[in-house]
Amino acid sequence: MMQTFDAIRARRAVRLYQDRPIPQEDLERILEAGRRAPSSVNQQRWDFVVVTGRDRLKQLSRVWRGGRHVAGSAATVALVTPLVDDPDARESIGFDLGQAAMSMMIAAADLGIGSAHSAVRDKDLCRRLLKYPQDRTCDYLIALGYPDDRPIKPLRNHKRRSFDDVVHKGSW
Amino acid sequence: MMQTFDAIRARRAVRLYQDRPIPQEDLERILEAGRRAPSSVNQQRWDFVVVTGRDRLKQLSRVWRGGRHVAGSAATVALVTPLVDDPDARESIGFDLGQAAMSMMIAAADLGIGSAHSAVRDKDLCRRLLKYPQDRTCDYLIALGYPDDRPIKPLRNHKRRSFDDVVHKGSW
Numbered sequence: 001m002m003q004t005f006d007a008i009r010a011r012r013a014v015r016l017y018q019d020r021p022i023p024q025e026d027l028e029r030i031l032e033a034g035r036r037a038p039s040s041v042n043q044q045r046w047d048f049v050v051v052t053g054r055d056r057l058k059q060l061s062r063v064w065r066g067g068r069h070v071a072g073s074a075a076t077v078a079l080v081t082p083l084v085d086d087p088d089a090r091e092s093i094g095f096d097l098g099q100a101a102m103s104m105m106i107a108a109a110d111l112g113i114g115s116a117h118s119a120v121r122d123k124d125l126c127r128r129l130l131k132y133p134q135d136r137t138c139d140y141l142i143a144l145g146y147p148d149d150r151p152i153k154p155l156r157n158h159k160r161r162s163f164d165d166v167v168h169k170g171s172w
Numbered sequence: 173m174m175q176t177f178d179a180i181r182a183r184r185a186v187r188l189y190q191d192r193p194i195p196q197e198d199l200e201r202i203l204e205a206g207r208r209a210p211s212s213v214n215q216q217r218w219d220f221v222v223v224t225g226r227d228r229l230k231q232l233s234r235v236w237r238g239g240r241h242v243a244g245s246a247a248t249v250a251l252v253t254p255l256v257d258d259p260d261a262r263e264s265i266g267f268d269l270g271q272a273a274m275s276m277m278i279a280a281a282d283l284g285i286g287s288a289h290s291a292v293r294d295k296d297l298c299r300r301l302l303k304y305p306q307d308r309t310c311d312y313l314i315a316l317g318y319p320d321d322r323p324i325k326p327l328r329n330h331k332r333r334s335f336d337d338v339v340h341k342g343s344w
Binding site: 001002013028036046053102105130132139140158160161163166169172 | 173174175176177178179180181183185200201203204205207208209210214216218219220221222223224225228252259262263264265266267268269270271272273274275277278279281282289301302303304305311312327330331332333335338339340341342343344
C-alpha cells in the first residue's frame with residue numbers, strides 16, 4: 001500500500017492485464033471507496049454492478065469498440081445511474097459519478113491494481129447483460145486488473161497540460 | 173500524511189474552517205492532484221482558478237446561498253470549463269470534472285485539510301470576479317481549509333446507502 005499522494009500520481013489508464021483475479025477483499029475495498037464518494041445533497045444516484053468471469057467480461061466488452069480491454073480485465077464495475085433527460089441533472093449525476101470513479105481508481109492504484117474507463121455505446125446490450133431496470137442507464141464502465149506491462153508506480157510523465165497553464169491564481 | 177485508504181475514508185464535507193492559511197506547497201499539491209486526473213480522450217477540459225484572501229473569498233461566497241462556507245475557507249478552487257450546450261458533452265465534462273475534484277479532495281484529506289463543494293448560481297457574479305472568457309463557465313467551487321470542529325480522520329459513520337444496496341454482483 002502507498003502513501004496517498006503516491007497512489008494519486010501512480011494511477012494511470014491500464015488496458016493490458018495479467019490473467020490473475022483480484023482478491024475479494026481488495027475488490028470490496030475498491031467498491032467501498034466508491035460508495036463513500038460525496039454526491040449532490042448526498043443523493044448517491046448510483047449503483048455499481050461488478051462483473052467477473054472471462055465469458056461475462058468478453059460479452060460486456062462488446063458495448064463499445066473502445067472497450068475491448070474489458071474482456072481481459074479481472075473485474076469491471078458498471079456505473080449505473082437513473083435515466084434522466086434534464087441536462088442540468090445529467091451534468092450533476094456525471095460529476096458525482098466521476099467522483100465515485102476516481103475514488104475507486106485511486107483505491108485500486110493503492111493496491112497495485114490498474115484501471116481504465118470504457119464508454120457504453122450499445123445501451124441495449126449493456127442492459128440485457130446487466131439486467132438493470134428501464135429507468136436506469138449505464139454510460140461508464142471501469143475495468144480493473146493487475147497491469148501486464150509495468151507495476152503501478154508514481155509517474156513523472158503524464159501527458160497533461162502544464163501546471164501554469166491549468167492553474168490561475170486569483171483570477172483568469 | 174496518511175495511507176491512501178485512510179485518506180479516502182477520512183474525506184468529509186468540512187464547512188467550518190480555522191483562520192489559518194494553507195502552505196503554498198500543500199495548495200500546489202492539491203492542485204497537482206487535480207491536474208493529473210484522467211479525462212475523456214485526455215481533453216482536460218478544465219481550468220482551476222484559486223482564490224485566497226478574506227475579501228475575495230467573501231465576494232466569491234455570494235455566488236450561491238449554499239456557498240457561505242467559501243467566505244471562511246483558506247482557499248477556494250473554481251472549476252472552470254468550456255461552456256457547451258450539448259447534453260452529452262455536458263455530462264462528459266461533468267464526469268471528468270468530478271474526477272479532478274475527487275482527486276483534489278483526497279489529496280487535501282491526506283494533508284489534514286477539509287473540503288466542501290459549492291454550486292454556482294450567480295454565473296455573472298462568478299465571471300466578473302474570476303474574469304474567465306465568455307466561452308467558459310463555472311458550475312462548481314471546492315472550498316478548502318483546516319477543520320474548525322475535529323481533525324480529518326477515517327470515518328466509521330458516513331450516511332451512505334449500505335454496501336449491499338449499492339453493489340450488485342454479476343447483474344442487477
